[in-house]
Amino acid sequence: MKLGFNLILGGALTALVILAGLLAPWLAHFDPVLDADLMSAELPPDATYWFGTDAQGRDVYSRILYGAQISLTVGIVSQIINTIIGVALGMSAAYWGGWWDDLVNGLTNVMLAIPSLIFALAVMAVLGPGLVSLLIALGLTNWSWTCRIARSSTLSLKSLGYVQAAQTLGYSDPRIMFTQILPNIMGPVLVMATLGMGSAVLSEAALSFLGLGIQPPFPSWGSMLTDARQMIQIAPWTAIFPGMAIFFAVLGFNLLGDGLRDMLDPHMRTRKL
Amino acid sequence: EEPRQGGTFNFTAPYGSSFATLDTHASPNIQEEFITQAIHRSLYAWDSNNNAPVPELATSVDESEDGLVYTYHLRKDAKFHNGKALTADDIIYSYKRIADPKNAFPGASYVAIIKGVDDFAAGKSEDISGLKKVDDNTLEITFASPVNPGFSLMQNTTAIYPSNVEDEATFATAPVGLGPFVFKEHIPGSQLVVEKFGDFYEEGKPYLDRVNIILMSEDSARDVAFRNKEIDVSVLGPTQYQAYQQDDALKDNLLEVAEVFTRNIGFNPKVEALRDKRVRQAINHAINTPLIVERLVKNKAYPASGWLPISSPAFDKDKAPYAFDPDKAKELLKEAGYENGFTFEVTASPNESWGVPIVEAILPMLQKVGITVKPKPVESSALGEAVTTNNFEAFIWSNQTGPDPLAAMRCYWSKTAQSACNYTSYSNPEFDKLYEAARDERDPTRQTDLLRQANNLVQDDAPVWFFNYNKAVMAYQPWVHGLAPNANELALQPYEDIWIDDSAPDNRK
Amino acid sequence: MMDAPLLSVENLHVRFPLSGSWFGRGRKMLHAVNGLSLDLAKGECLSIVGESGCGKSTTALSVMGLQEPSEGSILFRGKPFSGPQAPSRMERAMAAQMVFQDPYASLNPRQTVWHSLAQPLRLHNVTARSELSDRIERVMRSVGLTPEQAERYPHEFSGGQRQRIGIARALILQPEIVVLDEPVSALDVSIRAQIINLLLDLQEEFGLSYLMISHDLSVVEHMSDRVAVMFFGQIVETGPWSAIFSDPVHPYTRRLIATIPDPGAVLGLSREAVVEGSVQAPAGWIFADDGSSAPDVTVAPEPSELVEISPGHYVRLARS
Amino acid sequence: MLRFTIRRVLQIIPTIVVVALLIFVIFSVVPGSFATSLLSDGKTAPDPQLMARLNEQLGLDKPVHQRFITYVGDLAQLDLGTSFRTRRPVLELINERIWASLQLAVAAMIFAVVVAVPLGFLAALRPGSILDTVTMVGAVSGLSLPQFWLGLLLMYVFALQLNWLPSFGYGDGSLRNLILPAITLGVTPLALLARTTRAGVLDVLNGDFVRTAHAKGLSEAQVVRRHVARNALVLIITTVGLLFGSLIGQAVVIEKLFAWPGIGSLLVDSVAMRDIPVVQGTILVIVVWFLVINTAVDIVYALVDPRIKQE
Amino acid sequence: MKPLLDVRNLELGLRHGGQAHRILKGVSFQIMPGETYGLVGESGSGKSVTSLAIIGLLKKPLQTLGGEIFFEGRNLLALPRREMRSLRGNRIAMVFQEPMSALNPLQTVGRQIAEMYVQHQGRSWAQAEKMAVEALASVRVPTPERRARDYPHQMSGGLRQRVMIAMALACDPALLIADEPTTALDVTVQAEVLKLIRELCAERGTAVLFISHDLGVIATMCQRVGVMYAGCLVEENATRDLFVSPRHEYTRGLLGALPKLGSRRLHGRQRLVDIDSFIADRSRLTETRFIAPRNPVPGEAG
């Protein structure tokens, strides 16, 4: 495919989600939580309620806009946590080597062995449902791939001239890691984080389905979809629109990640999966 | 119409995706009752037509003057699936097994009404002194206090097991009982199969050859399966109830019953504002309960006018529910000094009918009178803990309020522990007086009257927001006959009465 | 005797564990460097030659403090330069710097050249803007680039220019020793000459000492004052460049020189005379290892010693 | 080879130990307990005495460290403990369920492999073609769908509308029941596998040895068959292993949705009921499964790729 | 005598949109049967693409834009794919630079060599594998029976390159293309490999197109040399003549830029020629071309 197709479409979809989230207060017609009138519950899409209303009589369109805020928060914050943990561990392990490397490797293997959904489920069970718990759960779950990538990228950078030169010029280890290594491994890490945002949004939906997601009144797409799954027959719009929102947002993140990778890392080092 | 013999009935167990154990003594959960209903029998059974427990395994019962000693003349035609005939020994054996502290069975609290169970449980005695075998077919039970033993001894956790099974561990995998169906096969997490018991004591029953009790907790999946005619009955949630009512093909085959659960939001007096009766009443006035019941719960419930449900003998038809009246609510709040409102948190599980969605619905309503509600979502399993450890500001729950009204009202007795069921730490000396009087009253009408007064007192005090009484709805395929409107739990059906007619799909006939 | 050497490596050993996992303790070790000793005098260029994997880079890295020696010591002006009493990275940086083989990998792609040059200065407390600019300008000019080019990123330079920048960076702290690890082998033939000329000019101008690693013997001959020939972790022959190239003694050295394909051959600059025939080891000695087959790198070699056969010209021999 | 195998097998032991420890710690701080979860339906009035007895019987009244010692001791004897809820050995419960899970995982994987590998292969052989575009767009879309949503959709279409397949459940264990859940579960691995296959084959195709093969005068088909396929296989095997290993863990949602009696639904139920021994046991089994598959893959890998067993 | 290979005005590049980027701008040269012809030149001057064009292995965006390549009288560029395939490996063989990656890591080297016999001589695999052992012996691999069962990673770089050579020469091709066959090897190993190519090709009368940027290697291997610069063949001459009297500015610069072994001893250390300052205007370099009239191949009558 032509260079940048993924990047453009992915970027556009992601930008759409970001705009929807940022501009929700202005774009939304109603308050996502308080404008609930049971008298106007389950209305099909019309001029007032563009995407119809849900069982509580809330405007699905407005809720999807606000839901973008939640999904973005979930995606971004969890990936920031993942990335920080993964990069800190992976980079330092590769740089220092020795027992620390063995330890980090062991830990990574452990994390890889526990399926992420199950680990998130366990963490959510401990912390209880809710946004903060979800951020922590997803933030703690998926750092192992980032860690592996940070580690292998650092390993290959470590023997490069400019890193060795920095050592001979008297840079301290942390300085080398921050100024010489980190900027140069950010590419693949960023790709992972972007792809991770998509899976975080999906995980949120899956956890919602299992009763452990973010729960109302926050209008998260996952919980909207979960709530609506029984209404497919009587009020299909309540399920279709959040479903599409998830699909397109995740598609956007995935395409953006693919596009970034095509750009930064043409040899697919980033994602063996 | 003459019941047709034979056929396979595909029943669904909708409340969880697995049976914990087939040893019904060990599990208090509704899910296991679906099996018990087919395989086991207890001393008493629930008569759904008269809403009262009746003796099941005894042909007649003699009651002593003081109401403490009951003599049961056991039926002679009852046989266990392993061929053993029912004798008094089996009952004594079963109750001892249930009361055995080593087992820590949940049914222990039910058999605790029998005299001598305390000593037995404490290890002071080898036997339960209240259980006396007169002869093989006669059993005398002495109770610790004059209660109606039927409510306790009809439970699935007090089912009667045969006393001649060597290895008790096999009850968990290959149960043996007195019921109309014999355990055939269990595919854990999927289904349980039972087959007709030829020696069942009721003549001509059961009609069915085979019952598949299929595990299906996911509502939407169950919906598809039912419409696809893969299952014969389905318990409906509100959304589906509405959908089925609108569907010509389905609307005629719905079985509805008012169950004995009261959905409510319990207020914790720990919260300053909620300690004020006027505030609690204001909340009751501020919420448009009928609207929520109609629109959100899709009429799959009856607005609650008090603690005791409609089917309860002590239900007061004349007591008006709290009217929806936001102005009154504001007034009450002003009186109480909360005209600027306050905030409280409602601990809620994800349940569709009595969980977070309901909190979401009351949220804008209360906001209009200045009260800010914050849902605090928890898992179902954590809800019980939060409530019983008094770790909440308010909670939304569905509590069993029947069939025994005395037991239901006991929850507001100030001597009942908060953790036991006085979750709102309710304490009103006036109520205590009424409750104690009712407890000691032997005349059923007078007792009912006292309980009604107590119930109305609670309604007035509004320790909870009275939301609704559950209406259970079961959809069934047109070829299914013999379903019973069981107010305790609609999903529990008398399999022995059910039969299917010729219009059933061929592979199930 | 000459003056006290600037840098002396004494009996250096470097070993690597083979397949290093923690199950692998007590496993076999790869002897990359085996008792290597050498001296580097002020202002001279000492080259180490040898085939791939013989331990040249490892030696260089040990000198730079990038590889901890397993045994032996490295002294700079008579003071320890390795081990527990080694100076800090900062002090070490003032003594020795390195130019790397691959000009594409030796510059941080995300820093401008100016930044790459200024940061080490700042680290060594040169912070005044004017002085920074001044020094960067000087070093840029001395490697033949214009100061304006410092504002660019590495990818805007050609391979040869990058190598110049690498050299500039090595010189920015004004070290006394510069270690050159194959400084021209990754460069296109046409550019090599420029860099070789530049290195020679700089050596003259700043009185630098070079420790150069190369397997290109014609470059070595052109640049070196002294040459050390390495074979699997050991120096087999060392001496002034002229001695090594006109009177190679050790069979390995002779083979090495003989195998160089040389355009000189077609021009009649025949060197066949130098390497034809065989040289006998001095009486009482034999060549411990004639370099005809690879020794087992996992065991320490047989004892042997470097014997001086003419002034400054040593050959590794074993007693017969 | 034998030594390689033994070493790989031994290497998974520390991982298992750490996982066991981790889940023990997590579930010793989880709120709610088995006793209180019995109340979750609002029906059973709690009897404090009974609860105390229950906790005593389950050993929950002992301090954490003591419980941990018991847990580890039992574990060392391959005893996963006894379920709180069913009062039966956890191993037995898992044994009842694991086969259904395996069936599902195997079916899903077969579906994924059968579809993804040829598609990925063809896509890589004709990069930029319509097939390639469609495959890759399909793959990335497959990765962007919430699983339960897809499952519901399939259920509505294939069970309700078309009436081709049963919508749920294990039935009598026949293939018909397996199809929908397996497809739903298989979509994600399918998408990932198609992408990796394509990338892997492209990688191999760009390898110098493929150029050598062309230089030998082999035809395109011969090159692919003799030189590309096996090299790509190495990558595909690893991916299949990784995906297959994690599939049981991923199946949780699908098992819930389709009422499939696997250990995924056992796990979710047990978490909800706070039946901690079962939770621990199930997770452990899922982890062991993952590790065993990956070890097996490593061994197969070593058989296929002569470079591995060397060291 | 007719040339074995006659490249005429070869143009090659990529089309982007409607435009064509030319990488080779009209390259012509001829190779006689049995002759070793060298190509030198700066990196990126187009040596490799020339060789790939001859054997027909140009990768996608690259394509020939013009010219002809006559091999044994047939224009390779106009040949049907099938026929081109039967030439490849059989009449024209190639040895690549990186012996590690150029061999299939998952097949024994014996089998990889044997594939040549199966493909071009229709042998059975069993027979072919026996012949592969002989081929290995012919490139002087010690214990060829055992080595035939080895995988590439079990061999050193020099051995692998020998395997490549055995493979290339298996079917006695008329032309061997060697694209920098020894740059990845150590000097001592390089000498052996070069010697092997020289001897085997002389023995069998195979013509060689030898690509290198190491003038030393070219000098020892080739009878004639072409110098490439920016997609043009700027000078061509017999090796000795080229080294003694280079005529093109770039060639002169190139020769002056190299330190020559032994010259320091004779002439002292002299500054090397800096091509950049030596050549005033690079853009003019391709304008002049010096193609010497071809001498008859030594030892053969034209």
Ligand SMILES: Nc1ncnc2c1ncn2[C@@H]1O[C@H](COP(=O)(O)OP(=O)(O)OP(=O)(O)O)[C@@H](O)[C@H]1O
């Ligand atoms: N970090 C390391 N870990 C393990 N072995 C190493 C390491 N560094 C080098 N070696 C090994 O030590 C030996 C010497 O390596 P070194 O890089 O010093 O060789 P070299 O002479 O520089 O070779 P080249 O000319 O190829 O650069 C080699 O066999 C190499 O494989």
Ligand SMILES: Nc1ncnc2c1ncn2[C@@H]1O[C@H](COP(=O)(O)OP(=O)(O)OP(=O)(O)O)[C@@H](O)[C@H]1O
């Ligand atoms: N696939 C390609 N797409 C676009 N340009 C290419 C491609 N392959 C080669 N080129 C360009 O063609 C030119 C000639 O490349 P070629 O590989 O033939 O050089 P070379 O003379 O062999 O150099 P080297 O000595 O580095 O091997 C270069 O400028 C290169 O950038």
Ligand SMILES: [Mg+2]
């Ligand atoms: Mg090196």
Ligand SMILES: [Mg+2]
């Ligand atoms: Mg090339």
Ligand code: NI
């Ligand atoms: Ni383009």
